[in-house]
Amino acid sequence: MKRSILGLVLVAATASVQAQKVAYTEYKLKNGLGVVLHQDKTAPVVAVSVMYHVGSKDEQPNRTGFAHFFEHLLFEGSDNIKRGEFDKIVSSSGGQANANTSQDRTFYYETFPSNQLETGLWLESERMMHPVINEIGVKTQNEVVKEEKRLRVDNQPYGNFLPEVMKRLFTKHPYTWVPIGSMEHLDAATLDEFKAFNKKYYGPSNAVLVIAGDIDIAKTKQLVDAYFGPIPGNAPVVKTKYTETPITKEIIDSAFDSNIQIPAVITAYRVPGMTSKESKILEMASAVLSQGSSSRMFKKMVDDKKNSLQVGSFSYALEDYGAYFMYALPNNDTPLDTLVKDMDDEIVKLQNELISEKEFTKLLNQFENQYVDKNNRMLGVAENLADGYTFFKNTNNINTELEELRRSPGRIYRMLLKNT
Incomplete structure (x- = not known):
């Protein structure tokens, strides 16, 4: 299943985790x-x-x-x-x-x-x-x-x-x-x-x-x-640019998997690539929706309504485009359409209602802790530096990516992902 539009509104709060600059x-x-x-x-x-x-x-x-x-x-x-x-x-x-x-x-x-x-x-x-x-x-x-x-x-x-x-x-x-x-x-x-x-x-x-x-x-x-130094240089690689046709309507399809007994319903959005500001915000949206037992979709669909065995969302960030996924496994023969509606309702809330400052502070702290944890390991630092060099054309991205999250209280991030 494809979707073409996703909106998100977030209220920024003051960051509490301080990460040291990575010198290189x-x-x-x-x-x-x-x-x-x-x-x-x-x-x-x-x-x-x-x-x-x-x-x-x-x-x-x-x-x-x-x-x-x-x-x-x-x-x-x-x-x-x-x-x-x-x-x-x-x-x-x-x-x-x-x-x-x-x-x-x-x-x-x-x-x-x-x-x-x-x-x-x-x-x-x-x-x-x-x-x-x-x-x-x-x-x-x-x-x-x-x-x-x-x-x-x-x-x-x-x-x-x-x-x-x-x-x-x-x-x-x-x-x-x-x-x-x-x-x-x-x-x-x-x-x-x-x-x-x-x-x-x-x-x-x-x-x-x-x-x-x-x-x-x-x-x-x-x-x-x-x-x-002695390795001979090779011809620069010229990347081919591919442009996808915009998604203009919902597409519904199905696929058979002989390895499963419980069906899964998946909604997928084509979204901007990893270097866009929207890509990071989509990661944050996933955390709000489905990271942990206190997340919105888990609490609603697994704990309260008990119509899902499992529910989740994640941003699949790639260089040219990305994909955003939401999925659910039904409990007690719940119709898949019901699960889709429940997930879509949570998207609508993110589109139209600001999350609280307390909720966003928690979210921001989660992301900053993840950032600090990865940069505490030498392999994590190496990969972050390589990503900045390769994809962002800016090795210093390792030191500036948190600035996209740290904003003064009351500032509003607003994103509209139109079909691309």
Whole structure:
């Protein structure tokens, strides 16, 4: 189900949580690699991360799943790291490594004791400079991705809700498919196609290296130059701009899932992208509506009316557009239309009635606590800095995003999300 208009009115209150500014050093290597360094000597740990500005939206419609596939494939090894040795090197050095992929970016990272900084830099430079992409690695990771899809999507209750909604919410933009992609497309792809995808997107001009933790800035610069400076530059990636046709009427549809016994009703809105002010306000709306047992929809539908087993909402923020979801699971054969009406009624209240200053103070404190908590972890700082560099074109966004929430008492945020 699609909706086209959502309004929201909030009253701002005085913030009570004070977050320290995140100091950083930012520069760019001659090959185009962005570098951001953050020094924090409170603990002897360091996070080494590389964010590539490539996700599933950069794939071809007949070759979906490539970006997520490379999340796995680039752990296979390099000219100087034998196949299967990457994780062994990390663990033997007292570290942890992982990666994740979205529609818009791929994020690789390691956390180490700070005396292993050079190990992390070597690993990530190897991944970028000369990864081994061969038939053995492709075949192995193809099976890994298939198993992940079976586990997280195909055999997971409600695991197909996001793909089903996105392909209806977006008709022109590549957001119409999700990062896991099509297994048939991966099976049909040639080795040359994988190599071409790597050459285009996984070079220094399409990436930012972020190092956060117990480091010496001057020495770290020398190490970065030694490991990443020799990597040849790649051609700048030109992103294709996709414009969706406005949603002009409600669309009602259904999808079958053999893994569930209780149906779910989902309403979805196409909304502005993550860099818009509206995106943050939608996150706040979700907290008002469904975060915790005292939230409006939970209290109304689960506690009071008892017509829902579960109810929720969340903002799915992406670079070009976003999606806003509301969902409910019926209790005692409650008609799904009843649940939709109850959820819509709460939206109308947010459109037309100011929330109290007390309620907004609580909301603001929740968001500021989340912000402070994430920036207390070196990996969280690294990812926030990378997000600012990549999406906001402003690394200092890590220090200014709270200013969008902190306003003088009585100021009114008013947002009207028209069909886009």
